[in-house]
Amino acid sequence: xxxxxxxxxxxxxxxxxxxxxxxxxxxxxxxxxxxxxxxxxxxxxxxxxxxxxxxxxxxxxxxxxxxxxxxxxxxxxxxxxxxxxxxxxxxxxxxxxxxxxxxxxxxxxxxxxxxxxxxxxxxxxxxxxxxxxxxxxxxxxxxxxxxxxxxxxxxxxxxxxxxxxxxxxxxxxxxxxxxxxxxxxxxxxxxxxxxxxxxxxxxxxxxxxxxxxxxxxxxxxxxxxxxxxxxxxxxxxxxxxxxxxxxxxxxxxxxxxxxxxxxxxxxxxxxxxxxxxxxxxxxxxxxxxxxxxxxxxxxxxxxxxxxxxxxxxxxxxxxxxxxxxxxxxxxxxxxxxxxxxxxxxxxxxxxxxxxxxxxxxxxxxxxxxxxxxxxxxxxxxxxxxxxxxxxxxxxxxxxxxxxxxxxxxxxxxxx
Amino acid sequence: xxxxxxxxxxxxxxxxxxxxxxxxxxxxxxxxxxxxxxxxxxxxxxxxxxxxxxxxxxxxxxxxxxxxxxxxxxxxxxxxxxxxxxxxxxxxxxxxxxxxxxxxxxxxxxxxxxxxxxxxxxxxxxxxxxxxxxxxxxxxxxxxxxxxxxxxxxxxxxxxxxx
Numbered sequence: 001x002x003x004x005x006x007x008x009x010x011x012x013x014x015x016x017x018x019x020x021x022x023x024x025x026x027x028x029x030x031x032x033x034x035x036x037x038x039x040x041x042x043x044x045x046x047x048x049x050x051x052x053x054x055x056x057x058x059x060x061x062x063x064x065x066x067x068x069x070x071x072x073x074x075x076x077x078x079x080x081x082x083x084x085x086x087x088x089x090x091x092x093x094x095x096x097x098x099x100x101x102x103x104x105x106x107x108x109x110x111x112x113x114x115x116x117x118x119x120x121x122x123x124x125x126x127x128x129x130x131x132x133x134x135x136x137x138x139x140x141x142x143x144x145x146x147x148x149x150x151x152x153x154x155x156x157x158x159x160x161x162x163x164x165x166x167x168x169x170x171x172x173x174x175x176x177x178x179x180x181x182x183x184x185x186x187x188x189x190x191x192x193x194x195x196x197x198x199x200x201x202x203x204x205x206x207x208x209x210x211x212x213x214x215x216x217x218x219x220x221x222x223x224x225x226x227x228x229x230x231x232x233x234x235x236x237x238x239x240x241x242x243x244x245x246x247x248x249x250x251x252x253x254x255x256x257x258x259x260x261x262x263x264x265x266x267x268x269x270x271x272x273x274x275x276x277x278x279x280x281x282x283x284x285x286x287x288x289x290x291x292x293x294x295x296x297x298x299x300x301x302x303x304x305x306x307x308x309x310x311x312x313x314x315x316x317x318x319x320x321x322x323x324x325x326x327x328x329x330x331x332x333x334x335x336x337x338x339x340x341x342x343x344x345x346x347x348x349x350x351x352x353x354x355x356x357x358x359x360x361x362x363x364x365x366x367x368x369x370x371x372x373x374x375x376x377x378x379x380x381x382x383x384x385x386x387x388x389x390x391x392x393x394x395x396x397x398x399x400x401x402x403x404x405x406x407x408x409x410x411x412x413x414x415x
Numbered sequence: 416x417x418x419x420x421x422x423x424x425x426x427x428x429x430x431x432x433x434x435x436x437x438x439x440x441x442x443x444x445x446x447x448x449x450x451x452x453x454x455x456x457x458x459x460x461x462x463x464x465x466x467x468x469x470x471x472x473x474x475x476x477x478x479x480x481x482x483x484x485x486x487x488x489x490x491x492x493x494x495x496x497x498x499x500x501x502x503x504x505x506x507x508x509x510x511x512x513x514x515x516x517x518x519x520x521x522x523x524x525x526x527x528x529x530x531x532x533x534x535x536x537x538x539x540x541x542x543x544x545x546x547x548x549x550x551x552x553x554x555x556x557x558x559x560x561x562x563x564x565x566x567x568x569x570x571x572x573x574x575x576x577x578x
Contacts, residue, residue: 024555037481037483038482038484041484045568048568072442074443075442118482119481119482120480120481120482120506135482135506136483136484136510138510138567138568139509139513142567142571145571146571150557184429184479185475185502185504188476188504189505218476218504220505273429360481361433361437361438361439362439379433381431381434382431382434382456382457383433383434383437384433384438388456
């Protein structure tokens with residue numbers, strides 16, 4: 001019986017020749033990422049252990065990104081705890097350098113690895129063919145101390161991509177379409193694997209955006225087939241693959257979807273569910289108070305270029321706050337060099353430092369009662385971006401920028 | 416096998432982690448400080464009404480969203496005996512087991528249960544409601560060991576000879 005990419009990575013990490021969906025395997029992790037959302041809780045638990053130890057400190061990466069720069073005395077204390085612990089134990093540590101998943105992609109992840117991240121969007125790492133999966137701080141602690149954890153081998157949903165996205169349509173529109181089709185728990189406990197000729201038309205930024213959002217369909221992990229685009233990306237970042245796995249021809253998939261990229265249109269996910277998707281044109285005219293371009297999903301240079309192209313020479317609507325938040329310092333620097341930040345600032349946008357920002361309803365930018373946000377963030381849950389009675393629409397960078405200009409939801413071809 | 420019963424609170428589909436505990440309360444010092452705000456975007460009064468031993472019944476995809484472990488911790492801090500849902504999001508599922516919060520999957524109860532009624536659970540065997548039995552699957556032994564130890568950290572201490 002053939003195996004899928006997800007099965008092959010788990011088998012390698014478990015040191016066995018074959019696994020099948022439903023098996024529980026003990027795996028050795030390749031990398032362990034944690035951020036300031038929960039690391040202080042991990043440290044508290046660690047320090048209560050009678051014989052605490054770290055299995056392999058070189059595998060740990062800790063990133064302060066959720067509340068940076070910190071916004072309260074309590075947050076400052078939790079950051080200090082994390083910073084001091086990282087220093088004392090020699091843990092790779094970033095603070096203010098960018099959103100965790102973006103930094104992991106820029107600096108650490110490689111194909112064939114099995115990675116735990118104490119953050120649900122860790123599935124983004126599948127963009128380079130790594131099995132990334134989100135866990136809580138207790139699972140993280142166990143893996144940090146023992147170097148291992150248990151994993152249920154998931155079934156795989158396979159997405160065969162053909163064609164090419166039309167101009168003005170983005171990876172964000174594609175993954176929202178897919179989530180709308182399979183539902184917010186359509187891939188619960190499963191792996192989502194992407195391949196086919198159409199994959200070659202998607203660059204690394206597109207692939208990260210797609211894999212990142214797969215958790216919103218419930219997926220345990222997302223995986224892209226490794227190809228020349230992957231290998232070139234890894235090489236350009238000074239990394240080599242750990243394994244290059246491809247699903248066998250006779251691998252068994254729970255379901256196979258064929259998706260023609262040329263049929264995808266600009267999409268909006270309406271409040272309060274990521275799978276509540278409609279064509280963006282059906283939301284045109286919906287009032288907005290704030291627009292957000294950023295996050296681990298859509299805060300890369302390609303997204304800033306798409307937003308800048310729409311807003312260049314135009315003005316943000318006077319009643320709208322438009323937040324632009326590059327996903328990392330590297331992205332920020334490049335946007336500066338390309339003149340993109342100047343375009344945003346001349347339009348009246350608020351350009352901020354790399355952080356998770358309003359995507360998770362903290363730091364600056366939270367919205368008030370009955371306010372409406374259009375966002376390239378990851379989620380639109382009730383209350384996610386601020387007041388419990390507020391509303392979040394998710395869309396591509398181009399749709400967000402167009403909406404910021406109009407003061408209501410608009411597509412890029414309307415401005 | 417353990418048997419218990421409790422009063423039920425009935426919630427819908429896709430109860431996400433931001434509903435269970437909104438981001439703005441995560442900076443509070445302890446889960447006991449956060450617990451009064453549990454479910455507040457949806458039902459602000461609910462956390463104050465839940466009594467120890469009560470049971471939450473919900474639809475599909477309970478706990479979807481963030482990996483924030485405060486979510487199951489808070490439900491446990493409110494004294495909820497178990498959550499019975501049509502399905503659970505996977506990170507929440509692991510986090511609950513790791514914190515000793517019992518989860519039971521059942522596809523039917525959420526459609527029939529009325530808030531305030533009592534449900535009886537015979538662990539790993541069946542739920543009884545209004546005289547009707549609803550069979551439930553048994554959790555694997557390794558997960559029951561974690562729940563019985565009171566969570567993964569306590570189980571781990573034994574596993575690693577730390578106690």
